[in-house]
Amino acid sequence: MWQRVTGFVTRCVLSAADWKAAGHLSGGFLTLRGNDMLIRAFATRACRSARTVEKTAVKLFACPSCTQQLYFENTRCLACDSIVLYEPRQAMFVVAGASGAIACANSEQCACNWVAAKPGGFCRACQLNKTIPDLTVGGNRERWIRVEAAKKRVIYSLLSFGLDVEPKSAPGSEVGIAFDFLADPSGGGGPGGERILTGHDNGVITLNVAEADSPEREKRRIAMGETYRTLLGHFRHELGHYYWDRLIRDDAAWLDRFRATFGDERPDYEEALKLHYATPPAADWQMRHISAYAASHPWEDWAETWAHYLHIVDTLEMADSLKWSIGAMELASGPLLTPDTDRGAGRDDGQDPGDDGAEYPPASTGAAFDATLGRWIVLSNASNSINRCMGLPDLYPFVISQVVAEKLAFIDDLLRR
Ligand SMILES: [Zn+2]
Ligand SMILES: [Zn+2]
Numbered sequence: 001m002w003q004r005v006t007g008f009v010t011r012c013v014l015s016a017a018d019w020k021a022a023g024h025l026s027g028g029f030l031t032l033r034g035n036d037m038l039i040r041a042f043a044t045r046a047c048r049s050a051r052t053v054e055k056t057a058v059k060l061f062a063c064p065s066c067t068q069q070l071y072f073e074n075t076r077c078l079a080c081d082s083i084v085l086y087e088p089r090q091a092m093f094v095v096a097g098a099s100g101a102i103a104c105a106n107s108e109q110c111a112c113n114w115v116a117a118k119p120g121g122f123c124r125a126c127q128l129n130k131t132i133p134d135l136t137v138g139g140n141r142e143r144w145i146r147v148e149a150a151k152k153r154v155i156y157s158l159l160s161f162g163l164d165v166e167p168k169s170a171p172g173s174e175v176g177i178a179f180d181f182l183a184d185p186s187g188g189g190g191p192g193g194e195r196i197l198t199g200h201d202n203g204v205i206t207l208n209v210a211e212a213d214s215p216e217r218e219k220r221r222i223a224m225g226e227t228y229r230t231l232l233g234h235f236r237h238e239l240g241h242y243y244w245d246r247l248i249r250d251d252a253a254w255l256d257r258f259r260a261t262f263g264d265e266r267p268d269y270e271e272a273l274k275l276h277y278a279t280p281p282a283a284d285w286q287m288r289h290i291s292a293y294a295a296s297h298p299w300e301d302w303a304e305t306w307a308h309y310l311h312i313v314d315t316l317e318m319a320d321s322l323k324w325s326i327g328a329m330e331l332a333s334g335p336l337l338t339p340d341t342d343r344g345a346g347r348d349d350g351q352d353p354g355d356d357g358a359e360y361p362p363a364s365t366g367a368a369f370d371a372t373l374g375r376w377i378v379l380s381n382a383s384n385s386i387n388r389c390m391g392l393p394d395l396y397p398f399v400i401s402q403v404v405a406e407k408l409a410f411i412d413d414l415l416r417r
């Protein structure tokens, strides 16, 4: 049975009781395909709560001089020619030089467009860098620029949630973030064939800068059987590990809730990863996890789900910033359906996310995150359909099961407490 969520919630006006009574509606309230139970459950939950994403939509910005629209990466206003800098404290752009706004010391090095935290210093994001790529190596500056662009997006998100984003006060300190952007030793490996592994250790995020090259990243994505692999995804995932340490590990109440939702993290992590790579994932992993890798250990499940939470809220925030009315999209969708199946429509060499042969139970957690999730289903389905029209892979090649929805709701609860 094909279980991929491919319906549109076309209008969100029914109560849970209405849904129960109406069942499979034909009057245009829902267009269902595939796992209609799941869609209906999301619709029901979305109807119960009129709450929408509460984050202020600021993914598009305005020039402080002329109000021309600016993008997050802009360094200059194309309308009035002002040199602009991003000010993370206020989440807005300022004119360089005005009110003491000085460019980050990395502005010439890696096209950083953020305000320096102090005169002559680095910005809030660059001051987290412990190791930058060797710029005497050809191509590394371009790689670093791409790495920084992805990193700044995730730092923006963390700050918008009010999370502590501080550099380490001392090497080895548990608190604080440090980035190591490293390359494999020349020749592709060290004396023992060592390679730089992207990962997290006690707040130190290591990224192999080879991941900034699309061909290399694509090669790794295929080798790992993944449907999605990006620099931004790496940062969101690895920082998820750090914030688990900060927000969950030492808080008994949240740790209990974590174990109830994600499972007991105490089984040996290294052994779990070895087992994951040695054996294929369970056929029904999508019932419980957002990705096959998430099934390897509760810590990885957490980091993967954390990354998806940021994927969802950030993309919805951009849709809001663009003034896309998802409600209007729901109404306009009418009888339109997403393409018939994901098979062959997405990646042709990764795992097929839509054919696990399992049946998803209806989602009915009633959490505050439901409205966000309902909107995400509409937006991600629309975006997937648009991508397919262009012959591109799905924007969001994932299934959100009931269990995964509860995990996302857990993170929402944690970040909005
Ligand atoms: Zn301007
Ligand atoms: Zn900077």
Ligand SMILES: [Zn+2]
Pocket: 237, 238, 241, 299, 300, 303
């Ligand atoms: Zn991880």
